[in-house]
Amino acid sequence: MIKDVEAPIYTEGIFSGSREALIEAVKTQVSNKRFEHILRVEQMALNLAEKWDVDLETASIAALVHDYAKERSDADFLAVIAEKKLDPDLKQWGNYLWHGVVGAELVHDELGIHNQDILDAMRQHTTGAAYMTQLSQVVYMADYIEMGRDFPGVAEVRQLAFEDLGASVGWQTTHTLQYLLAKQGRIYPGTITTYNGWSTK
Ligand SMILES: [Fe+2]
Numbered sequence: 001m002i003k004d005v006e007a008p009i010y011t012e013g014i015f016s017g018s019r020e021a022l023i024e025a026v027k028t029q030v031s032n033k034r035f036e037h038i039l040r041v042e043q044m045a046l047n048l049a050e051k052w053d054v055d056l057e058t059a060s061i062a063a064l065v066h067d068y069a070k071e072r073s074d075a076d077f078l079a080v081i082a083e084k085k086l087d088p089d090l091k092q093w094g095n096y097l098w099h100g101v102v103g104a105e106l107v108h109d110e111l112g113i114h115n116q117d118i119l120d121a122m123r124q125h126t127t128g129a130a131y132m133t134q135l136s137q138v139v140y141m142a143d144y145i146e147m148g149r150d151f152p153g154v155a156e157v158r159q160l161a162f163e164d165l166g167a168s169v170g171w172q173t174t175h176t177l178q179y180l181l182a183k184q185g186r187i188y189p190g191t192i193t194t195y196n197g198w199s200t201k
């Protein structure tokens with residue numbers, strides 16, 4: 001169904017090195033399993049970016065860094081929240097939220113990536129947001145539908161992401177919320193804000 005888009009050669013100076021150098025930097029941070037996931041997210045993000053006219057280099061970088069901080073310790077994240085004076089409410093949550101929202105600070109400082117659209121796409125990749133750029137939607141969806149994912153409806157939502165990107169964002173958000181409710185876990189209010197922002201009813 002999907003013909004893979006070729007990865008771009010970096011020319012825009014968003015990251016100081018090549019795509020290969022960025023891949024190496026990411027690889028040092030995560031397990032092999034997660035690294036493979038990240039490469040599949042990049043491929044799906046490129047495919048979606050081509051379809052939706054998002055800059056390929058930007059999409060590649062955002063996808064490659066999205067889980068850069070996923071394996072950092074809670075102590076690391078709490079230190080960044082304090083140091084950068086981020087919203088203290090963040091401390092109530094965990095890795096699920098921190099690896100995006102707080103992780104973006106680590107990508108900024110450690111990888112020297114200062115592009116706000118990329119950092120916002122990383123911040124929003126787990127919970128979404130009421131307003132998301134096309135880039136942010138592409139990363140949010142690519143993380144969910146990369147070719148290693150397998151869950152009921154995955155084929156349907158993969159197709160939807162190429163037909164109506166916004167509708168696929170709504171689909172993911174609704175299903176995530178249903179999953180969280182079924183588990184009877186706490187729900188980050190931002191997830192509900194995302195749901196309301198993308199609900200069409
Ligand atoms: Fe993630």
Ligand SMILES: [Fe+2]
Pocket residue numbers: 037041066067143
């Ligand atoms: Fe991910």
